[in-house]
Amino acid sequence: xxxxxxxxxxxxxxxxxxxxxxxxxxxxxxxxxxxxxxxxxxxxxxxxxxxxxxxxxxxxxxxxxxxxxxxxxxxxxxxxxxxxxxxxxxxxxxxxxxxxxxxxxxxxxxx
Amino acid sequence: xxxxxxxxxxxxxxxxxxxxxxxxxxxxxxxxxxxxxxxxxxxxxxxxxxxxxxxxxxxxxxxxxxxxxxxxxxxxxxxxxxxxxxxxxxxxxxxxxxxxxxxxxxxxxxxx
Numbered sequence: 001x002x003x004x005x006x007x008x009x010x011x012x013x014x015x016x017x018x019x020x021x022x023x024x025x026x027x028x029x030x031x032x033x034x035x036x037x038x039x040x041x042x043x044x045x046x047x048x049x050x051x052x053x054x055x056x057x058x059x060x061x062x063x064x065x066x067x068x069x070x071x072x073x074x075x076x077x078x079x080x081x082x083x084x085x086x087x088x089x090x091x092x093x094x095x096x097x098x099x100x101x102x103x104x105x106x107x108x109x110x111x
Numbered sequence: 112x113x114x115x116x117x118x119x120x121x122x123x124x125x126x127x128x129x130x131x132x133x134x135x136x137x138x139x140x141x142x143x144x145x146x147x148x149x150x151x152x153x154x155x156x157x158x159x160x161x162x163x164x165x166x167x168x169x170x171x172x173x174x175x176x177x178x179x180x181x182x183x184x185x186x187x188x189x190x191x192x193x194x195x196x197x198x199x200x201x202x203x204x205x206x207x208x209x210x211x212x213x214x215x216x217x218x219x220x221x222x223x
C-alpha cells in the first residue's frame with residue numbers, strides 16, 4: 001500500500017503566488033524525496049531531505065521535514081505557469097530498496 | 112551525464128501477448144527499480160534490482176518479471192497481457208541505497 005498521502009489533491013493558484021503542498025507518511029523513514037511529473041511523463045527529481053534534516057532549499061523550492069509528525073511540506077515560491085504539474089513525495093523503506101509514493105498533488109498555475 | 116533511458120516510449124499490444132521493456136540506468140548506478148503508474152492505483156512498486164539480484168518485489172502477479180544484466184541495464188517482462196496492464200511503466204536508477212533516485216521518461220503501454 002502507498003505510504004504517503006499528499007494534501008491537497010489539487011491546487012490552483014495565480015502566477016507569482018506561493019504554492020504549498022504537504023505529505024504525510026506512516027512509518028519511520030531514512031529520507032524523503034519530492035518529484036514533479038508533467039502530464040504523464042517521467043518523474044523529475046526535485047529534492048531529497050534526510051531524516052536528520054529539518055529544512056532544505058533548492059532555488060525556489062523549500063522542503064521541511066517533521067519526523068515527529070511524519071510529515072513534509074514542499075513550498076514553491078513565486079510560482080510560474082511552467083510549475084504546473086503533479087507533485088509526489090516518496091519515502092524509502094527501511095531497507096532502502098523500495099519507494100513508497102504518495103497520491104500526488106496536482107498544481108495548476110494560472111498565468 | 113546521460114539520464115535514465117527507457118525504450119520503447121510507446122507500445123500497443125493485444126491481450127494475451129507478452130512485452131519486454133528496457134531500462135538503461137545512469138552510468139555508475141547499480142540499483143534499478145520499476146514502477147507501474149495508473150490513474151486508479153497511482154505509482155505502484157514492481158521490483159528492484161541491485162547488481163543483477165532482485166532485492167525486493169511488489170505485490171504483482173507472476174506475469175510480471177524482470178532481470179538485470181551485468182552492465183546494470185534492466186528489462187521488465189509482462190506475459191499474457193491483460194487490459195488492466197495498460198499503464199505508464201517507469202524505471203528509476205540509484206547509485207546506492209538511500210541516494211537520489213532518478214527516473215526515466217517511462218514506457219506507455221496500451222493493451223487492446
